[in-house]
Amino acid sequence: MFSRTTLPSITAIAVALTLTACAGEGTSGAAASGPPDAAGDDSALGDGHGTIAGAQELPEPQLHLLSLDETGTLSHLDLLDESVGELGTVDGVADVATEGRYAYLVRPDAGAVTVVDSGVWTWSHVDHFHYYRGEASMLGDVEGSGRATVAANDAGAGLFFAETGEAIVLDAATLADAGLDERVRVSVEPHDGFIVPVGSSALVTEPGADGSPTRVRVVDGEGRLGEAVECAGAAGTIATVVGVVVGCRDGALLATIGDAGVIELERIPYPADAGAPPATEFRAREGRPTVAAVAGASGIWLLDTRKRSWALVDAGTPIVQASAVDDTDEHVLALAADGRVLVLSGATGEMLAATEPLVAASAADPELVAGIELIADQHRAYLNGPAERRLYEIDFADAARIARTFDAAAEPRFTVETGR
Known part of the structure; x- marks a missing residue:
C-alpha cells in the first residue's frame, strides 16, 4: 500500500542527556502542550515539563497525521509504526486547526467547534524538548453561532464566531485536564475576524464602519478591553518563537510579552517598493x-x-x-x-x-x-x-x-x- 523508509529521529545519545538533565526536576503535575511565554518560563507549571497523569514520556516525537474524511471519521496515523486508529465521527466539519496537540473541528451548521485531544505532544523546555503520549479523546463542543475562526497556539485557543462577534479563549491548562474552560469571553461587533491568545492575554479584531476588520484590541486575562491599534484589513495570524503575528494591509503587527507581562505591539511594514x-x-x-x-x-x-x-x-x-x-x-x-x-x-x-x-x-x-x-x-x-x-x-x-x-x-x- 505504501513505500516505506525510516523516519529520522532525535539522536539517542542527545535524548539520554536531555532526560538525565531533567531527571532531578520531576515529571508530575498538569500542564499545557507548550511554553507559557516566549521566555520559556515554566514556573507556572510546577515541575510538570508538559506531562499529565497517565501520559508516558518517550525519547522521540510522537508524530501523527490526524485526518477527517468525507464520512466525518477521524483517523490518526502513527508516523513511527504506521498504525492507524479511529478517534470517532464528527459531522459537518468545514475546517480543522491545531497547535500540535489539540484539533479544533469547525462545524458551521451546528454553530460549534469540536475539540479533540490527539494524546500526543511535545513540550519545549527552551534548550531541549520532552515528548509525551497519552490517550486520545473527544473533549466536547464549544458552542456559538455559525462558522468560527480558530487561532490556536501554546497559550490556548481563540475561537471567533463572525455571526455574533463572540470571541472566546480556551485555557491551555484546563485543556490538558480534559476541560473546556473559557479563560476569556468578550463580544465585539459581528465581522469576519479572529481572536488570538498572547501569553495570558489576547488580541481581538474589531470592524470599522464598512464592517471589515480595521484594528486589533488587547484583551487582558480578565476579559477587559485595552489598547487598540490600527490594522486595516486584519487577516491571518500565527505564533512564532518570537511572538504572535497579525497580518495587516500595510504589513504585520508583532505581539510580544514585555517585562511587566503586558502585550507590546510592534509594526513591521512591507517594503515601500514591494508591489x-x-x-x-x-x-x-x-x-x-x-x-x-x-x-x-x-x-x-x-x-x-x-x-x-x-x-x-x-x-x-x-x-x-x-x-x-x-x-x-x-x-x-x-x-x-x-x-x-x-x-x-x-x-x-x-x-x-x-x-x-x-x-x-x-x-x-x-x-x-x-x-x-x-x-x-x-x-x-x-x-x-x-x-x-x-x-x-x-x-x-x-x-x-x-x-x-x-x-x-x-x-x-x-x-x-x-x-x-
Missing part, C-alpha cells in the same frame, strides 16, 4: 521565527520576526500555499496550482526541486482544494490528497523525494500534524 498583495494566511514549521504567505499568483512573502523584516520571492509558477521550513538551508515549500510540491531557496528564490503533480485532481476541485494542507516539520513535509485518497511524506532536503505514500480508505478532506 505585491498583502499576506492573508501564514504557514511555517512549528517554533521558528520565519513564516511564509502567498503573495499574489506566484509570489511568496517571508516574514522574519526575529529581524523584523520582509522578503519577497517568486515561485515562478502559480501557487496556492506556502510554508517556511526556516532550517539552515532556508527551505521554503509551496503547493503549486497544478498539484506539485515545490522546494525553494528562501535566500535566492531559486527552485531547488519539485515533485510530480501529486494532488492535481484535488487542486482542480473547488470543493477540495481548501482542505489540502502542506505541512512542514524539521525533517519532512506532509500533504493530503482528498481526491487521490492518499497522504504523502516528502523529503524536501533530498530533491523533494517521496519518502512514503499512505493510501486512505476514504478522502482525507482535512489533515493536520499532531505530536509536534
